[in-house]
Amino acid sequence: MNTSPASGDDIATDAPPTTGVRTPPTPETAVTPAAPGRGGVFARLAFWSQRHRWAALLLWVAVVAVIAAGARAAGSTYHNDFLLPGTDSQAATDLLKKHGSAQAGDSVQIVFKGETGLRGAGIRPRVESMLNEVRGLPGVATVRSPYADTAAMSQDGTIGYATVTLAGKAQDVPKPDIVRIIDTAKSAERSGETGLRVELGGAAVRAAEEQQSGAAEGAGLIAALVVLVLLFGSVAAAALPLVTALFAVGGAIGLIVLASHVFTVADFTPPVMMLVGLAVGVDYALLIFYRYRHEITDGADASTATRRALDAAGRTVFFAGCTVIIALLGLVALGLGALQGVALAVALTVLVTMAASLTLLPALLAVFGGRIRRQVLRHAAKAQAKGRVTGRRWRALARAVQHRPLPALLVATAALLALSAPALGMRLGFADAGNDPASSTSRQAYDLLAEGFGPGFNGPLIVVGKGNQAAGAQLRSAIAATDGVAATTPPIPSPDGSLSTVLVFPTTAPQDKGTTDLVHELRDHVLPPLEQRTGADFLVGGSTAAAQDFADRVSARMALFIAIVVGLSSLLLMAVFRSLLIPLKAAVLNLLSISAALGVITLVFQHGWFGAQPGPVEAFIPVMIFAIVFGLSMDYEVFLVSRIHEEWVRTRDHSHAVREGLAATGKVITAAASIMIVVFAAFMLSPSRMLQQFGLGLATAILLDALIIRCLIVPAAMQLFGTRAWWLPAPLSRRLPRLALEGDHTL
Numbered sequence: 001m002n003t004s005p006a007s008g009d010d011i012a013t014d015a016p017p018t019t020g021v022r023t024p025p026t027p028e029t030a031v032t033p034a035a036p037g038r039g040g041v042f043a044r045l046a047f048w049s050q051r052h053r054w055a056a057l058l059l060w061v062a063v064v065a066v067i068a069a070g071a072r073a074a075g076s077t078y079h080n081d082f083l084l085p086g087t088d089s090q091a092a093t094d095l096l097k098k099h100g101s102a103q104a105g106d107s108v109q110i111v112f113k114g115e116t117g118l119r120g121a122g123i124r125p126r127v128e129s130m131l132n133e134v135r136g137l138p139g140v141a142t143v144r145s146p147y148a149d150t151a152a153m154s155q156d157g158t159i160g161y162a163t164v165t166l167a168g169k170a171q172d173v174p175k176p177d178i179v180r181i182i183d184t185a186k187s188a189e190r191s192g193e194t195g196l197r198v199e200l201g202g203a204a205v206r207a208a209e210e211q212q213s214g215a216a217e218g219a220g221l222i223a224a225l226v227v228l229v230l231l232f233g234s235v236a237a238a239a240l241p242l243v244t245a246l247f248a249v250g251g252a253i254g255l256i257v258l259a260s261h262v263f264t265v266a267d268f269t270p271p272v273m274m275l276v277g278l279a280v281g282v283d284y285a286l287l288i289f290y291r292y293r294h295e296i297t298d299g300a301d302a303s304t305a306t307r308r309a310l311d312a313a314g315r316t317v318f319f320a321g322c323t324v325i326i327a328l329l330g331l332v333a334l335g336l337g338a339l340q341g342v343a344l345a346v347a348l349t350v351l352v353t354m355a356a357s358l359t360l361l362p363a364l365l366a367v368f369g370g371r372i373r374r375q376v377l378r379h380a381a382k383a384q385a386k387g388r389v390t391g392r393r394w395r396a397l398a399r400a401v402q403h404r405p406l407p408a409l410l411v412a413t414a415a416l417l418a419l420s421a422p423a424l425g426m427r428l429g430f431a432d433a434g435n436d437p438a439s440s441t442s443r444q445a446y447d448l449l450a451e452g453f454g455p456g457f458n459g460p461l462i463v464v465g466k467g468n469q470a471a472g473a474q475l476r477s478a479i480a481a482t483d484g485v486a487a488t489t490p491p492i493p494s495p496d497g498s499l500s501t502v503l504v505f506p507t508t509a510p511q512d513k514g515t516t517d518l519v520h521e522l523r524d525h526v527l528p529p530l531e532q533r534t535g536a537d538f539l540v541g542g543s544t545a546a547a548q549d550f551a552d553r554v555s556a557r558m559a560l561f562i563a564i565v566v567g568l569s570s571l572l573l574m575a576v577f578r579s580l581l582i583p584l585k586a587a588v589l590n591l592l593s594i595s596a597a598l599g600v601i602t603l604v605f606q607h608g609w610f611g612a613q614p615g616p617v618e619a620f621i622p623v624m625i626f627a628i629v630f631g632l633s634m635d636y637e638v639f640l641v642s643r644i645h646e647e648w649v650r651t652r653d654h655s656h657a658v659r660e661g662l663a664a665t666g667k668v669i670t671a672a673a674s675i676m677i678v679v680f681a682a683f684m685l686s687p688s689r690m691l692q693q694f695g696l697g698l699a700t701a702i703l704l705d706a707l708i709i710r711c712l713i714v715p716a717a718m719q720l721f722g723t724r725a726w727w728l729p730a731p732l733s734r735r736l737p738r739l740a741l742e743g744d745h746t747l
Contacts, residue, residue, distance in 0.1 A: 040311050040315065042310040042311055042314035042315060042318070042358060043307045043308070043310055043311035043314075045310065045314075045358055045359060045362070046306050046307045046309075046310035046311070046314070046358075046362040047307055049359050049360075049362035049363045049366065050303055050306055050307070050362055050363070050365075050366040052363075053363040053366040053367055054363075054367075056359060056360065056362075056363035057360070057363050057364070057367070060247055060251075060356070060359075060360050060363075063251060064247055064250050064251045064254070067250075067251055067254035067255055067258070068250065068254045070254065070258055071253075071254040071255075071257035071258055074257065074258055074261060075257070076257045076260050076265075077260045077261050078260050078265050078266060078267035078269065079171055079260070079264050079265065079266070079267075084546070084549050084550060084553055087546075087549040087553070088523060088539045088540050088541065088545065088549065089539075089540070089541040089542065089545045089546035089548075089549045090541075090546070090549070091539050091541075092462060092464045092539040092540065092541025092542075092545075093169075093541055093546075095464055095466065095499065095539065096462075096464060096494070096499065096501070096541075099494040099495070099496055099498050099499050106165075106166050106168075106169050106170040106173075106202065106203055106204060106543065107163050107164060107165045107166060107202055108163075108164040108166065108178070108181060108200055108201070108202040108204055108205055109161045109162070109163060109164070109200065109201045109202055109445060109449065110131075110134070110161060110162040110164060110185045110198065110199075110200055111159070111160075111161045111198070111199045111200070111201060111444075111445040111448045111449055112127060112146065112159065112160050112161065112162075112196065112197065112198055113158055113159050113196075113197040113199075113448055113452075114157075114158055114195060114196055114197075115158070115195045116158075116195060117156075117157040117158055118146065118153065118157060118158065118159075118160050119147075119157055122195070123195065123196050124147065126188045126196065127145075127146070127147075127162075127188060127196075128145065128147070129188070130184060130185060130187060130188035131143050131145055131162055133184050133187075134162075134164060134181060134184055134185065137177065137180055137181055137184060138177050138180075139166055139167050139168075139173045139174065139177035139178070139181070140164055140165075140166065140167065140181070141165045141166060141167045142164075142165045143162060143163070143164050143165075144162060144163040144165075145162055146160030146161055146162050147160075149489075151487060151489060154452035154453060158452070159448055159449075159451060159452030159453070160452070161449060161457075164181065166204060170202070170203040170204035170207060171207070173204055175207070175208050178204045178205060178207070178208040179208055181200070182200050182205060182208065182441065185198050185200055186198055186200075197448075199441045199442075199444040199445035199448055200441050200442065200445055201433055201441075201442050201445030201446055201449065201458070202442070203543060205441065205442050205445075206433055206436065206440075206442045207267075209436075209440050209441065209442055210688075219682040219685055221242065221278065221679075223678035223679065223681075223682060224242060224278070224282050224675050224678055224679055225238055225239070225242060226678075227671070227674050227675055227678060228241060228242070228282075228286070228675070231671050236368060236371060236372060236375070237289070237293075237372050237375060237376070240285065240289060240361065240364050240365070240368070240372075241281070241282045241285035241286050241289055241361075242282060243364065244281055244282075244285040244356050244357060244360050244361045244364065245277065245278050245280075245281025245282045245285060245353065245356075246278075246281075247356050247360055248277060248281045248349070248352045248353040248355070248356035248357075248360075249273065249274055249277035249278060249281060249349065249353070251352050251356075252273060252277055252345075252348055252349040252352040252353070253270055253273055253274070253277075253349075255348060255352070256269060256270070256273065256345045256348065256349075259344075259345070259348075260341075263341050263344065264340070264341045265341040265342070265345060266339075266341055266342055268342075268688070268690060268691075269341065269342050269345045269346075271683075271686065271688070271691055272342060272345075272346060272624075272691070272694065273345055273346055273349045275679065275680065275683050275691070275694065275695065275698075276346050276349055276350070276628060277349040277350075277352075277353055278679050279675065279676040279679040279680055279698075280321075280324070280349075280350055280353050280632070280676075281353040281356065281357070282675045282676075282679070283632075283635070283672045283675055283676055284317045284320070284321070284353060284354060284357040285356075285357050285361050286668075286671065286672050286675060287313045287316060287317055287635075287639070287668065287672060288309050288310060288313045288314060288317060288357055288358075288361055289309070289361070289365075290313070290668045290671070291308070291309040291312055291313040292305050292306055292308075292309035292365060293376050295308045295309055296372075296373050296376045296377065297376060297377065297380045301373075302365065302366070302369030302370060302372075302373050303366070303369070305369075305373075306362050306365045306366065306369070310358065310362060314357075314358055316635070316638050316639055316642065317354060317357055317358065317635075318354065318358070319572070319576065319634075319638055320631070320632070320634055320635035320638060321350050321351065321353070321354035322572070323569055323572060323630075323631045323634040323635070324347075324350045324627075324628065324631025324632060324634075324635075325347045325350055325351060325631070326565065326568050326569065326572075326631070327565045327569065327626075327627040327628070327630045327631040328343045328344075328346050328347040328350070328627045328628070328631070329343065329344075329347055330561055330564045330565040330568075330627060331343035331561065331623060331624070331627055332344075339620050339623070339624075342620075342624070343624075343627065346628070350631075391663035391664065391666070391667070392663075393666075394662050394663040394666035394667065395659055395660075395662070395663040397662065397666070397711060398658060398659040398661075398662040398663060398715050399659060401712060401715045401716050401719070402655055402658065402659065402715065402716075402719045405715075405716040405717075405719040405720050406716070406720065408712050408713075408715075408716040409712075409713055409716040409717060409720070412708050412709075412712040412713045412716070413592070413713065415708065416592045416593065416595075416596045416704065416708065416709075417592070417596075419595075419596035419599045419600060419704075420592065420595035420596045420598070420599045421599060422599040422600075422602040422603050422606075422607070423595050423596075423598040423599040423601075423602050425602065425606075426598060426601075426602045426606065426617055426622070427513060427516075427606060427616045427617065428551035428554060428555065428616055428617055428618075428619040428622070429511055429516075429547055429548070429551050429615070429616030429617070429618075429619060430547045430550075430551075430616070430618060430619060431511070431615055431616075431618065431689045431690070432446070432458065432459065432509075432510045432511055432615075433445065433446035433458065434446050434458070434509060434510075434511065434613070434615070435511075435613045435615050435689050437687070446458050450509070453486075453487075453505070454486045454487075454505070454507060455506075455507075455508055455509035455512070456486045456505040456506035456507050456508055456509065456510075456515070457486075457505050458509060458510055459506070459509065459510025459515060459542075459543065459544035460503045460504060460505050460506075460542060460544070461503070461504040461505075461506070461518070461519065461522070461540055461541070461542045461544060461545055462501060462502075462503060462504075462540075462541045462542035462545070463475060463479060463501070463502045463503075463504055463522065463527075463538060463539070463540050463541075464499055464500075464501050464538065464539045464541060465491070465499065465500040465501070465502070465536050465537070465538050466498060466499055466536055466537045466538075467500070467534055467535065467536025467537070468536070469491065469493065469497075469500060470534070471500065471534040471535075471536035472491030472493070472500025472502070473491060474530060474533070474534055475491065475500060475502055475530065475536075475538060476488050476489075476490065476491055476502050478526055478527075478530050479502060479504055479522065479526065482518070482521065482522065482526050483521075484506055484507050484508065484514055484515075484517065484518040484521065485504055485505070485506060485507065485518070486505045486506060486507045487505045488502050488503065488504050488505070489502060489503040490502075504522075506518050510544045510547075511615045511616050515544060516548055519540060519544070519545050519548050522540050523540055527540070547619070550619050550620075551616075551619040554619050554620065554622070554623060558622070558623065561623060561626070562591075562626065565626070565627065565630055566587045566591075566630075569583075569586075569587070569630065569631075569634055570583035570584070570586070570587055571583075571736070572634075573586055573634070573637070573638075574728065574732065574736055575736045575737050575738065576638065576642075577641060577642075577645055577726070578726065578728045578733060578736075578738075579725060579726050579727065579728055580727060580728050580729065580732070581721055581724060581725050581727070582641055582725060585714070585717050585721075586633075586634065586637045586641075589633075589705075589709050589713060589714070589717075590629070590630050590633045590634070590637075590705075592709070593629065593633060593701050593704045593705045593708075593709055594625060594626050594629050594630065594701055596700070596701070596704050597625060597629065597696075597697045597698070597700040597701035597704065598617075598622055598625065598697065600696065600697070600700045601617055601621065601693055601696055601697050601700075602617060604696060605617055605689070605692075605693055605696075612692075613689075615689075617693060618689070618690045618693055621690070621693050621694060621697060624694065625694070625697040625698060625701065628698060629697075629698060629701040629702070629705070632676070632702065632705075633701075633705050633709075635672075636669050636672075636673070636705060636706065636710050637714075639665050639668070639669060640661055640662065640665045640669065640710055640714060641661070641714070641718075643660070643661040643664045643665050644657045644658055644660075644661030644662075644718060645657070645661075645726070646661075647660045647661060648726065654718075654719075654722055654723050654725070655719065658715050658718045658719055659715075661715075662710075662711070662715050666710075666711065669706055669710055670706055670707075672706075673702050673703070673705070673706030673707075674706075676698070676699075676702045677699045677702050677703050677706075680694075680695045680696075680698040680699035680702065681695060681696075681699040682695065683695030684696060684699075
């Protein structure tokens with residue numbers, strides 16, 4: 001194998017050179033090689049896949065087909081479980097259910113607007129007749145007419161709303177039942193004379209209107225294929241990583257559909273799995289295939305090149321995949337209902353993707369190896385004829401950074417900190433109907449309610465009092481006198497008379513900071529003195545308060561989550577590189593890239609940059625982005641630093657090792673990052689605000705990590721560390737296991 005500096009770009013990061021004099025490693029930097037002549041476990045796995053190529057391919061096809069057939073037959077039972085035991089909102093819901101109160105269920109608002117008023121002889125009978133039909137529909141608990149409550153009619157009498165209380169939470173009512181409510185309500189608009197407008201709002205209506213779009217996934221696939229073709233110069237070579245990723249994603253989604261019958265899996269899980277699975281699958285397969293291509297150009301036959309690629313890059317893929325899985329499973333510590341199901345689903349996707357890269361890809365290389373080998377050699381011959389020196393630009397960049405490492409480090413870090421600053425003011429929450437498309441009935445209902453009654457009517461708080469009716473009257477008086485309250489309803493007794501429920505309408509919209517402040521004001525200052533005076537217990541619930549409880553729970557447990565993920569990942573890096581400074585550096589830099597990505601999300605979606613609808617950042621976006629990006633960043637960290645470590649062990653020249661490490665890995669890291677960026681960025685095309693935030697955050701974090709951190713900060717920091725980068729305290733060295741990334745290359 002050629003290990004001269006000129007061969008940099010095509011050398012994978014985790015394989016030692018086969019020529020040149022190697023200085024014996026110190027105990028702190030020694031690694032355990034695979035058995036001579038046999039290679040490691042991944043080389044043997046590749047050998048099996050090659051030898052039984054058709055069996056491996058048929059096995060994957062059969063497994064994915066069986067899983068797909070089973071998933072299609074069983075169907076999905078996705079369920080958005082946002083229950084938060086121990087919170088006021090959950091306690092209020094449980095109390096209402098226990099005492100049989102209709103307010104225990106979610107509600108649908110049927111909003112009316114009459115051009116000449118809603119009390120006219122030509123409109124009121126149509127409305128009353130339609131509401132009587134709605135009362136008899138499945139999934140409906142009660143219906144409160146706008147004519148039965150003066151508070152349900154605007155002052156000018158042109159806008160009113162009926163409240164349809166469902167027989168359960170929105171996610172528990174079948175979608176066909178909600179669609180039937182919508183169609184029945186809309187029939188009043190179509191019947192009789194014109195002049196009546198009917199729109200429907202509520203969480204259940206929004207869920208029923210949601211549109212599935214495959215445009216984002218399709219755009220991501222096309223963009224990834226274009227990048228791969230440009231990289232390899234061959235459609236056949238470019239297709240292999242994509243085929244591997246598609247097999248992995250298809251199998252994983254089928255498994256999650258089946259798992260949804262046993263575990264709680266949110267309905268937004270499949271597109272998230274598709275997003276992560278495609279990006280990670282192509283990324284992992286690319287790293288292995290890139291090493292395979294290098295072995296071909298180095299003179300190996302297709303079979304040997306595959307085993308060497310798996311023995312070297314396969315180890316990095318395995319380590320990176322395990323790191324992502326550890327980070328995702330750290331979300332379980334948050335204890336946030338459906339978010340745990342999402343974390344497990346994405347972790348399973350990464351696991352299946354990793355398995356496909358290590359078993360399916362070698363079989364595909366065995367089948368198409370001859371054709372790809374000819375194309376690779378032809379492409380290499382053309383490059384050589386043109387006198388191209390691989391790694392020249394990356395080597396020059398590394399030399400420039402090494403010449404002034406401190407300024408490079410400070411400028412790059414300052415840029416990331418500047419991007420991170422907006423994240424300090426990030427407000428977590430959930431998008432409501434105000435963020436829906438203007439043409440949707442949920443958005444139309446939202447706007448009509450805000451026009452007729454004020455923005456707070458789109459997110460009422462439900463305050464539950466457990467005590468006598470006198471306490472309920474005092475409850476309404478105390479709340480009505482609170483700043484930020486636009487109106488309240490009279491106390492609504494439960495069927496057994498044990499509870500009094502007051503609906504509170506804020507002066508601000510559900511997403512506004514003023515509504516959040518009102519929730520905390522009621523809980524912290526208004527209700528405690530009232531409890532002391534009356535002896536009753538009061539709880540603030542409802543969907544708006546529940547959303548705030550979810551955001552508060554994420555914020556409160558974020559530190560624990562970060563500590564778990566960073567701690568476990570740092571221990572893995574310590575065991576791999578036998579170093580104390582490298583894991584600390586990796587943790588700090590990963591946190592920087594993630595915080596910068598969250599800052600960009602805050603600017604775009606919270607402050608409304610580039611035409612986005614202003615609003616809070618989805619409450620679970622920060623933790624999901626942290627878990628995924630932290631794991632993926634470790635992939636590039638291992639890829640780059642292991643190559644630096646290899647040169648350090650071989651030459652004992654630290655500056656040379658840093659320079660050659662970047663020269664050898666710069667192209668493949670940039671290519672792999674480009675694939676991820678285009679796939680993640682494609683999800684900006686999704687109609688879902690959550691997926692838009694997810695895609696923007698992941699694309700930004702990977703872009704910053706690949707360009708600023710891996711190309712500038714890591715070389716600068718490693719240069720400043722000097723030989724101290726490879727120091728590990730003796731007590732830690734004795735206790736940590738030794739994990740080898742390098743394999744045997746005498747295959």
